[in-house]
Amino acid sequence: MIVRNLEECRKSGRLVTAENGNWDSTRMVLADDNVGFSFNITRIFPGTETHIQYKHHFEAVFCIEGEGEVETLADGKVYTIRPGDMYLLNEHDEHLLRGKEKGMTVACVFNPALTGKEVHREDGSYAPADE
Numbered sequence: 415m416i417v418r419n420l421e422e423c424r425k426s427g428r429l430v431t432a433e434n435g436n437w438d439s440t441r442m443v444l445a446d447d448n449v450g451f452s453f454n455i456t457r458i459f460p461g462t463e464t465h466i467q468y469k470h471h472f473e474a475v476f477c478i479e480g481e482g483e484v485e486t487l488a489d490g491k492v493y494t495i496r497p498g499d500m501y502l503l504n505e506h507d508e509h510l511l512r513g514k515e516k517g518m519t520v521a522c523v524f525n526p527a528l529t530g531k532e533v534h535r536e537d538g539s540y541a542p543a544d545e
C-alpha cells in the first residue's frame with residue numbers, strides 16, 4: 415500500500431503550475447504507480463478561464479471547496495460547480511473551466527494516468543500517454 419500526504423507531495427516535486435498561472439495541481443498518484451489511473455488535487459485560481467479538451471483522456475472532477483463554472487462548447491451549457499459536485503468528461507468534452515471569486519479546489523482522476531510531465535497544448539489537450 416502507498417500513503418502520501420498532500421502537503422508533502424507539494425514540497426517534493428509533485429506540484430505542477432500551469433504556464434499561464436490559471437491553476438496548480440499536485441499529482442498524488444501517477445502513471446508510474448501502475449494502477450491505470452492518476453489522481454491529483456488541483457486549485458483553480460480566482461477569475462481564471464482555461465480552455466480544455468482532453469482528447470486522449472477521460473477525467474472525473476470532484477469539487478472539494480470554492481466555486482467554479484464549466485461551459486461545454488458543443489452546446490453552450492454553463493454548469494456552476496460547488497462543493498460536492500462532480501463532473502465527468504466522458505465524451506472528451508471541449509470546455510471552458512472558470513474559477514469564481516474564491517477559486518476552487520478539486521480532486522481529479524485521469525484515465526489513462528498522467529505521467530506528471532503533461533502541459534496543456536494549444537488545443538487544450540494533453541498528449542496521449544505513449545507520445
Ligand code: 9YT
Pocket residue numbers: 437439440454456466473475511520522
Ligand atoms: C480540472 C482540470 O482539468 N484542471 C486542469 C489541470 C488538471 N486537473 C491537471 O493537469 O492536473
